[in-house]
Amino acid sequence: MRVWSRDDLLGTTSAVAGALWWPYRVEPAAEVGAWALASLRRYGRLARDPERTGVQWVAGVHADTVLDGLGPWALEVEGLRQLAPEEVPGPYRTGLAARLPLIDMPVHLTFLRGRFEAMGGVYERREARGFEEAAALAPVVVDCTGLAARELVPDPGLLPVRGSWSWWRTRGSRSGSRRRTSRRARPRTSSRMPTGWCSAGRRRRATSGSPRIRRRPRRSWRGARGCGRRSRGPGPRAPGGAAARAGGRVRIEAVPLPGGGRLVHHYGHGGAG
Numbered sequence: 001m002r003v004w005s006r007d008d009l010l011g012t013t014s015a016v017a018g019a020l021w022w023p024y025r026v027e028p029a030a031e032v033g034a035w036a037l038a039s040l041r042r043y044g045r046l047a048r049d050p051e052r053t054g055v056q057w058v059a060g061v062h063a064d065t066v067l068d069g070l071g072p073w074a075l076e077v078e079g080l081r082q083l084a085p086e087e088v089p090g091p092y093r094t095g096l097a098a099r100l101p102l103i104d105m106p107v108h109l110t111f112l113r114g115r116f117e118a119m120g121g122v123y124e125r126r127e128a129r130g131f132e133e134a135a136a137l138a139p140v141v142v143d144c145t146g147l148a149a150r151e152l153v154p155d156p157g158l159l160p161v162r163g164s165w166s167w168w169r170t171r172g173s174r175s176g177s178r179r180r181t182s183r184r185a186r187p188r189t190s191s192r193m194p195t196g197w198c199s200a201g202r203r204r205r206a207t208s209g210s211p212r213i214r215r216r217p218r219r220s221w222r223g224a225r226g227c228g229r230r231s232r233g234p235g236p237r238a239p240g241g242a243a244a245r246a247g248g249r250v251r252i253e254a255v256p257l258p259g260g261g262r263l264v265h266h267y268g269h270g271g272a273g
Ligand SMILES: Cc1cc2nc3c(=O)[nH]c(=O)nc-3n(C[C@H](O)[C@H](O)[C@H](O)COP(=O)(O)OP(=O)(O)OC[C@H]3O[C@@H](n4cnc5c(N)ncnc54)[C@H](O)[C@@H]3O)c2cc1C
Pocket: 004, 005, 006, 007, 008, 012, 013, 014, 015, 016, 017, 018, 019, 020, 021, 022, 126, 127, 128, 129, 144, 145, 146, 147, 148, 149, 152, 161, 162, 163, 164, 165, 194, 221, 241, 242, 243, 266, 267, 268, 269, 270, 271, 272, 273
């Protein structure tokens, strides 16, 4: 199996994702819920080794969110509960208490690449100009080109949706177990979170005028348009944003290739990459 990537791992949209586990802004909701729960279980296993995988459990508040507005998947998420108004931190009116996987994407992508290569996969920096090129080498071609599928497929219904996140130094964000005192000591891990999410134990500072967060997010990252809140740290360059299709429906579809092969489109994950 070969992976072609036009960009370096750290130059992809995935590398700049928050990245909090949360099925959001992606359809069809019924199927996405089940897929998300499968990935939740998988991340749970990877979180046993956060240094290597980049996946860790983080307890916190999912601000501006109500339980009733979520799908049936929410019932399967252990510990997810609606907070009473007086429990909601900072300037928010509503929020959920949750313990969710938070993924340090540069670490995670490096881990995934290493695992793929250890299994005999070949990763190479290579830009495909069309699907024929890959189809000449393999009977099955998977198109996970993100936003680039807009030109490559082409799919004009695929649009960039930008998000934002904030940097801050965190302490004790590993659900109260291991504590950190500086981002430098453990580079990047837990220092980046989607706005609208407050890590446990730091809720007040994170949302009520901490000098490390100059102003609170007006909305959660997922609704925001325009990347402007990468307020701290030497983050990777931000690519064009998450790719979402009209109606929010992810495209996972196999189509026949002219030579008898198969092309599997797999893009448009919106805010639930
Ligand atoms: C600021 C921000 C925060 C986010 N936070 C979250 C979050 O908290 N949780 C969450 O679930 N999601 C989040 N997302 C969404 C998530 O990042 C995306 O849905 C996800 O990264 C999309 O992954 P992808 O693999 O489809 O695309 P990409 O990460 O864009 O990868 C596309 C790949 O295809 C390659 N490629 C493109 N064109 C070609 C070509 N012609 N030939 C060869 N290779 C090509 C690229 O080089 C790249 O390797 C966030 C997005 C942003 C922007």
